[in-house]
Amino acid sequence: MSVELNHTIVHARDKRESAAFLARILGLEAGAEWGPFVPVSTSNGVTLDFATVPAESIVMQHYAFLLSDEEFDAAFARIRQAGITYYADPHGKQPGEINHHHGGRGLYFHDPAGHGMEIITRPYGSDEPSAES
Template sequence: MSATFNHTIIAATDREESARFYCELIEATPAQSWGPFSNIVLHDGVMLQFAEPPVTIQMQHYAFLVDDELFDRALARLKEHHTDYWADPQLQRLGETNTEHGGRGFYVKDPAGHGLELITQPYF
């Protein structure tokens, strides 16, 4: 059996707020939470666990491959909530999307300041 990605822990300033943000943005499913974790599950079964570490949070980057329909719904939700998003990782093209790699994409910050990227075509 080859390795498959199973779960990761994402540092959050408010674990429940972050879990809700991801569930709404990428239409993930809330999962049973335990201990210091608020958990969600992606469509492919990968679990994201949000925790509030007792340290300064370093920004991380998480990219999600989505279909065009989810991309449009996520973008509409950001606009509805007046949430800033950008076409580029340098955060210079505010309120725009990109057409890199034959698809569409945008970047947004989660409640803890992590950079999320939604793309409709993989880079490879």
């Protein structure tokens, strides 16, 4: 059996709010509450289990999601429609812009708990060959 990431726990101030937020942006569904978690599953089988914890114990994490061009367009439209601030860079120095790294498109935004979320259309290191190649 090959090694695969199966799930991770995402700390939130409100697990339902954070799970619903991410699911809405990505065009996914938040699952039914399961024990202390509200799951959001991705198409490659990884589940993000949102858990409510005290706000002072939340440490900002980064989560990056690889989307098709069509999924990116839809997610980007939902981000803009919701008035969510987004950035071309992870440090928030380029608000209202997207990037074109690795031959694709990407952007960063924050979830309700302050986690850094990223959506990209090309994995890191997958630059398309230039016309000179």
